[in-house]
Every structure is written in structure tokens, then in C-alpha cells.
Amino acid sequence: MSSSKRKAGDVSAKKAKKNKKNGRSKDDDLSDFEDEFKSDVDGDVSDVGSLADEQELESELGPDDGLRVQGPDHVGRLLLCGATNWDLYNRKQAPKGCKNTAVKNIYTPHRFGPLDHVRIRAVASGCSAAHSVIITEDYKVYTLGRNEKGQLGTGDTEMRSQPYFLESMKDMNVVNASCGRNHTLLLTDRGTVYAMGDNKMGQCGVGNSNPNIMSPTRIRYRGPPIVKVVCGGDFSMILDLKGNLHSFGDPEYGQLGHNSSGEYFVTATKLTRAPEKAPKQVTTWIEKTKDHVTPVEVADIVDIACGTNHTVVLDSRRRVFTWGFGGYGRLGHAEPKDEMIPRLVKFFETQGKGIKAVYCGSQFSIAVSEYKMAYLFGKTKNTGDVNMYPKPIQDLSGWSVRSLGAGTTSVVIAADNSTIAFGASPCFGELGHGEMRKSTSVPMEVKALDGVYIEQVAMGQAHTLFIARDSTPEEKERVEQIPVYTP
Template sequence: MCVRVCVDTGAVFACGDNKSGQCGLGNTTPQVLKPTRIRYSGAPIVKVGCGAEFSMILDCNGSLHSFGLPEYGQLGHNTDGKYFVTSTKLSYHFETVPKHIALFFEKSKEGHVTPVKDVVIVDFSCGNNHTVAIDSKKRAYSWGFGGFGRLGHAEQRDESVPRLIKYFDSQARGVRSVHCGATYSLAVNEHRALFLFGQTKRTGEANMYPKPVQDLSVIAADDTLIAWGVSPTYGELGTGEITKSSARPKEVTRMEGVLVTQVAMGYSHTLLLADDTDQPTRQKLDTMPTFTP
């Protein structure tokens, strides 16, 4: 996995695992030990994202660029990059520098494919091997590995080109944010309803298309934090408990009154970004312990 840093000029730096070219340096050097500027000379970058072995960057003009492993179509370039080195050895054509994602499409129930024009991406999120993005018209697209329905198209096939999620185009118009896990995706619409598609547990039913998370329909989360998940054995949900699982959403009471602007989760830990310019948040943060590295 690689890590990227954006600076004020919109430049991007990368370091870490690069065996699939996911650091965007133009090579597949196995390890990049120091932050190195990627090989990109386009418009300033405003957001970066990391999958398991691929990366995604968004420029200020609303264009997405991807690089790394194309195995499941997660780069969005209409290919999985597979080729045979020998009759028995399979390999991939890695994208070692950022490549623009040029095509977005929608598919009818009858299977007719139509390009979607004038797509300006405003936000996106990467899972291990898939991506969900939203455009300036609040439409959602997904592509990559389709197992367990994590792409929201009511089927499990992989998509190698960004495909419009028809559910949001017809029944829940206006997607405002998206968030991807390893085997699932989350989307929040303009009415602040949360939708889940994919599978959050290792066993059990998978949501093949976006379904509302009913438990959150009566919870106002503007000034608190809601958490749930399977096997929070390291305390990553922040509820103060180490339990086997927490399938039902719970309020993280310690963060009540704190304006949390962003949440990022790894396999077993969580980072929260709070707006300390908000006076109630500032007062709350002043009462919390501070750890200096």
C-alpha cells in the first residue's frame, strides 16, 4: 500500500509498496522508502485515494486519473490488463503513471449501453479493488471488483469502466458523499439518508443494490459520531468497549458535541478530523487528553 501527500500547489508525493506501479513513479520498484513526487504534470490535484494495489487522483477540473494494478478493472480504463507471459504464467500490464479515466456509461435493464457525457467528478472513495465516485450533478458511478454487490448494480460482475448507479438516478436522487470499505460501499444522499451496498460481514446476506440503513433514519449525527462494525477487537469504534461485534449503530458518546468533518478507517484503527474553529468543538477538545509524539 502506498501513501500520498498533497501540498498547497496540488502536487502529489507517494511512498510504500510499488510492485504494481501504484505509487505512480513510472516504474515498479518494489518499495519506495521516501515520499517521491509522482509522474504527473496536469492540473493541480485536489484529492487522492488508495486501494489495495491501485491509486486514484482527482484534479481541480473534475477529471480522475488512476494507476497501479488493473486486475479487476479498478483503474476504469476498460481493461483488466491481463496477458500471458508463457502458456502457464499470467501477468498484468500495470499503469505506472496516472492515466485519465475518459469514459463513463449507463446501462439499461435491457442491456443497452449509453455513454454519459459532461461528467465532472467532485468526490470519490476507493475500496480494496473498487471505486465509487460522484459528479457535479450528484450522480454516482462505480467500477472495479463487483463481488457481493459492492458496486450497487444488482449483479456481481466486475466493471472496467465507471458505470452509473441507476438506483440513485431514479429512487434516491442527489448523492452528496460516498465511502468505500473492503467489500462494501456507503452513500449519503441529499436528505442525509445512508445507503449500504455490498457485504459488511464475512458471512450472511449481501446487499446487491443500495439499501437504506434503517437504524440511522432517526439519528441526527450533525454534532456526534455514529459507529458500527464487525469484530471491533481493538477498540476502533471508539465506544469504550471491546466486544465481539457491533452490527447495530451506536453513538460514540465521547465525541458528542464535536464537529467531526472526516473519518478514516484502517483494518483495526480509526482517525477522526475535528474542526477546532468551531467554538463548542474547541471547548470539548480542551477537556480531552493530548498525546504528543
């Protein structure tokens, strides 16, 4: 695929400049796109995500060389459980203009009526999200849920309880997606990324910080095709074909991995943060001991997960790196310090755990090994102990984890022929155990899904989406026995 690549070295090769304006100096730790596209932080309100820019990015795609990013190879039926009053849940009071304040919780998995006739290839949400993306067998996109910042791509800010077909993406094949608190990333089979929703902190990566991106807009990225997208609360991570990681959005706790929280003084007393408005490559990786910090060479990244304010990645040598907000041990370094640069988790080095996948909830992380073990670090309940370093989840020992979804305090897992869920109160039905057992601190099989093979799980703050396999007459018959939820 022809594309003009921007190397991380180009940035560091430039002399560090200081922009002095109104008596303040702004550190040039911003993206290399900053100089090229002056933002509203510097007083320039030009919309760099204009149509001309879109056309320029499109032309850079070059001729179609047949290279395609592969989506999931499974398809099945969509199931849903948990809180479905999207505007209301996880809030103490209803927002202004919220018409329906009735609690609508589904306590066991249901088929989703509006899309029950459609076969689904992928589902996406996020541990900070109250919205979801549903990708059909033929790679078309539906969005659903909260929409206060335009994150559904509808062009307005009205909540959708019925799935919304994303007409603007109908000519593209969307293979995957991810949801942040109020923004969404879509990945196409040509390795391009489209973003929509809240962009105050640059989390849509379109090169500016216009508050809302109301319809899918190509991100400001030039480089190898993107193969994976992941959203944190107000930041984003993208992984390119060569295993390089790029990040953008809110750098508050160092979660972007650029050795900065983005803070600078606007006046002598007012501190603010400069967002990263376009993708910037993460180039430095370290190992820390009590006395030394040693650079680590990372060849390529193979998996990424983001919590609300932290990031976990896995490289091709099965090493785990974490950074961002360090509270409650979610980084796994046995100390609650924030990390501004990707730091090696020593636990997995010394134990030789053969990690194959990483996942994040809001304030915790999970690493799954090829030896049928899962390790949890961080906080999964509002009271009681926290795991300051990775600890094995004994009840999951021996299960082969295929897919895992993590929310605010809940975890749902597709493993072998079962679905397992656990999470501390408050829960809203996202575990699927029924109204009599809304929460459980011990992993338990979801009885309502006995005999149902779950291909994929995705969790939002307090809702869960499943893809149930229906490729044989027996599987189809079993799925048909699941009740239907129609909003």
C-alpha cells in the same frame, strides 16, 4: 498555472501497436507513458524516477501564479482509538523481526500524547491501511504506523509507533493525503502529488515499477493541478481541477476503469498483469441495461472513494458510477460481476436521491444524500446477508453526515453534534464504544464523545482517527477531559 497537458485523445490517436518480444505480444492498452518510459516489464531496468526527471517535473510547475488547492478549513485536536500494534493487527501471526507482539487496542477515543500540543487540520488512512498521515494546522506532515514498504517516507522500513515528521516535505504545504495497503499519496497546495511506499504494481505513479519508493517522490503526471487523491488497496486515483479522473496501479479487477485487467501471457502457460505505472485518464463511462450498453457523457467528477479493489465516483449531476471487483454487491448493480469501465448505478437515477458524497470500506460502499439519508451496498460482515444494491441505513435517517470513515467491516460517522459507529465482529476498538461493546451491527452513538464536536473522521483497517474541535473554552475543556494515549 502553466503546465503541458497530455490529453487522453493523444493516446487513442496513436495507432495500436503490438510489441513482440520473446515470441509474445503485449497489448498496447498500457499508459501513453509506456512508450516513453520503457519499464522493467520490457526488460529495461532504468530508473525513470531519477533526479533529472524530478527536476524536469519541478520546472514544469512554472512561475508561482498564486493558484492554491484548498485544504480543510477546520482545525482541532487529534483523537485515536482501535488497534495500535501496527505490525500485528489483521494478521494471523507476527511478521519476522516483529519485536513487540503484545496486543495494544484502545477501546475508547483518546488524545494522542505525542501530538496533543499540535493543532491538526487533516487526518488520512484507508480501509486497507495500517498506517496514517496527520497534517498539522500549518500544513506539515507526520506519518505513523506500519512501514514495511517505506509507506511512511522515513527512508527505511521500520514501523513507527511515534509520529514521524516528514522533513522532506517541510518546504511544501500538504493539504491532503490518502493511504493504500502499503503506499501513500500526498497532495500539495500547488496541485502536485507525491507518493511513497509499495510500487510493485505502479501504484505510486512515478513511471516505473521499482518495488519500493522510500521517500516522497513526485508522480509522473503532466496536466491541470490535482485537487483530490484517493488510494485503493494497490491502486490510486487522482482528480484534476477540470474534473478529469486519472488512475494508476494494479488493474486486476478493472478498478482503474480502462477496460482492462492488464493480463497478458508471458509464456504459453504463464499469465501476468501489466501495471499502470503513471496516471492515465479515465475516458469512458457507460450505462448498462439487460440488452444494451450506452456511453454516458460525464462533464466533471466531484467526489471519489476507493475500496480495496473497487472505485465509486460522483459527478456534478449527482450521478454515481462504480467499477472494479463486483463481489458481494459492492458496486450496487444488483449483480456480482466485475466492471472494467465506470458504470452508472441505476438505483440513484430512478430514485432521485440527490447524492452529495461517496465512501468505501474494503468490501462495501456508502452514498450519502442531501436529504439526510445514507445508502449502503456490499458486505460489512463476515457472515449473513449482503446488500446487492443500495439500501437505506434506517438508523441514520435524519442525520446530516459531515464526515465518514470506513474500514474493513466498520463505519464511524460524524453527524450533527454526535459521533455514530457500527461494525461487525471482529473489532479492535475502532468503534470507540468501549471494551464491553467491541462490535455492534446497529449504528450507535459513541458515548465517550458526548459533547465533543468531531470535524473529521478517518479509518484504517482497524483504527480510527478523529479531529475534535476545540475553538471555544467550553470545547477545549471538554476535549481536555478525554484520556491521553502515549505509545
